[in-house]
Structure formats: C-alpha cells, structure tokens
Amino acid sequence: xxxxxxxxxxxxxxxxxxxxxxxxxxxxxxxxxxxxxxxxxxxxxxxxxxxxxxxxxxxxxxxxxxxxxxxxxxxxxxxxxxxxxxxxxxxxxxxxxxxxxxxxxxxxxxxxxxxxxxxxxxxxxxxxxxxxxxxxx
Numbered sequence: 001x002x003x004x005x006x007x008x009x010x011x012x013x014x015x016x017x018x019x020x021x022x023x024x025x026x027x028x029x030x031x032x033x034x035x036x037x038x039x040x041x042x043x044x045x046x047x048x049x050x051x052x053x054x055x056x057x058x059x060x061x062x063x064x065x066x067x068x069x070x071x072x073x074x075x076x077x078x079x080x081x082x083x084x085x086x087x088x089x090x091x092x093x094x095x096x097x098x099x100x101x102x103x104x105x106x107x108x109x110x111x112x113x114x115x116x117x118x119x120x121x122x123x124x125x126x127x128x129x130x131x132x133x134x135x136x137x
Contacts, residue, residue, distance in 0.1 A: 003053035013101065065102075069105075
C-alpha cells in the first residue's frame with residue numbers, strides 16, 4: 001500500500017507561487033526531520049525503494065487546518081503535524097515584517113486509506129492568480 005507525505009499550504013492568505021513553494025518545502029523538510037526522529041519505522045516504510053512514497057501539496061484555510069489538527073488527535077495512528085510559521089518577511093498584505101503567520105503544515109507519511117479520512121476533502125494547491133493580479137502595491 002502506497003504512502004504519501006503531505007504539505008498543506010494556506011489558501012486564505014496571499015502568497016505568490018515562489019512563497020507558497022518555499023513554505024511547502026519548509027513543511028516537507030521539517031516534518032521529515034521530525035518523522036525520522038519520532039517515527040523512524042514509518043519513515044523506513046515511506047522510503048522503501050520497492051514502493052517509494054510520494055509527496056502531495058494541498059490547500060486549506062486556517063480554520064480547515066485547525067479542524068484537521070483536532071481530528072488527527074482522535075485517530076488511532078495519529079500523524080505528526082509540523083506547523084510552519086513565517087516571521088520577519090515583508091510581503092503585503094499578510095506579511096508585515098513583524099507578525100508571525102502560520103503559512104503551512106507538514107503531515108508525516110500516511111497510508112492513503114488513513115489520509116483519505118483526514119484529508120480527503122482537501123484539493124491540490126493552486127495559486128489564485130486573480131488575488132494578485134488586482135492587488136495594489
């Protein structure tokens with residue numbers, strides 16, 4: 001059975017494609033590091049050469065991510081969730097250079113059946129071009 005690792009990027013704040021890709025990268029790197037430390041057997045299964053796991057980037061709002069976090073606590077085999085917080089970057093209107101902003105989360109490797117229960121309602125990440133086409137700098 002195939003395993004997947006997930007990054008969920010917030011879609012209710014404005015980020016261009018480079019910023020969103022960087023946040024997903026932080027989510028994958030950090031949840032990989034945490035998984036290697038706290039779930040080494042699971043990471044061995046994920047990195048098995050005969051059935052190599054994949055990575056998926058999804059999108060969700062802050063409220064949807066909070067709900068996923070709460071639902072995850074109820075699962076028998078709960079996943080590790082790593083929260084990515086951006087601070088110190090200037091990228092109006094949500095990043096003022098001072099505030100801490102949760103931009104993404106990384107979710108440790110999961111079997112597809114387990115993931116569908118927790119994440120099945122989410123969609124793959126897409127940049128909402130209309131948000132920045134009309135943004136006034």
